[in-house]
Amino acid sequence: MFDYLNPYRIFRINSTLQKIVFFCFILVLSLGLLEALFLSPEDYLQKDSVRIMYVHVPAAWISLGIFSSIAILSFSVFIFKNKNFVLISKSLAPSGILFTLIALVTGSIWGKPTWGTWWAWDARITSMLILFILYILYLLSFKIFEDENKSNKISSIIAIFGAINIPIIKFSVDWWNTLHQPASISLTEKSAIHSSMLIPLIIMTAAFALFSILIFLMKYNTELIKIKNKGLKRL
Helix, strand or coil, X not given: CCHHHCHXXXXXXXXXXXXXXXXXXXXXXXXXXXXXXXXXXXXXXXXXXHHHHHHHHHHHHHHHHHHHHHHHHHHHHHHHCCHHHHHHHHHXXXXXXXXXXXXXXXXXXXXXXXXXXXXXXXXXXXXXXXXXXXXXXXXXXXXXXXXXXXXXXXXXXXXXXXXXXXXXXXXXXXXXXXXXXXXXXXXXXXXXXCHHHHXXXXXXXXXXXXXXXXXXHHHHHHHHHHHHHHCCCCC
């Protein structure tokens, strides 16, 4: 059933995939930066400071998407007993924590001219900080526990219970009074963002997604080499 996810099948084509993804990333990123920095208009209130949105928002989206994927894979570990799901999750986590950090830092930078402060214990900001901590705990579980089965189980539990934070981040602006404005983009309603800003936002999101895939492939390849060098049994 999971033959296409066989780690050694992926290992054989990993190098080629990395080159393809890297080329696509550079191409899409270049187009995204051109649109975001030069072709998209400034905001009538925030002026050019709004351009940080093209980094902040995609980074937040990618960080949420990656943790959601890790949670689903972690849940699948208990159902299918497939250790490769742990390996995939472990390889996704570095890009997840990176984009969460980017979202927090750029949010702080954007908040200074917009809100007049670098940091506020706003519901969304705080829940994003919790997400960052969850990523750290997830990765630390592989370092702290030497027993492979125990570390796999603990990390999966952290991811599954940590997934509760995902809807909190998403709906925090609706549930509580926050400094963040409500969502401007919806799958069911017309976007509140003009197409001149929406298009570069989508392109930058695609660029970040490609970058996260590139990091995943590199990390996955490294993990497989470690397993091979240790002479461990097949996954």
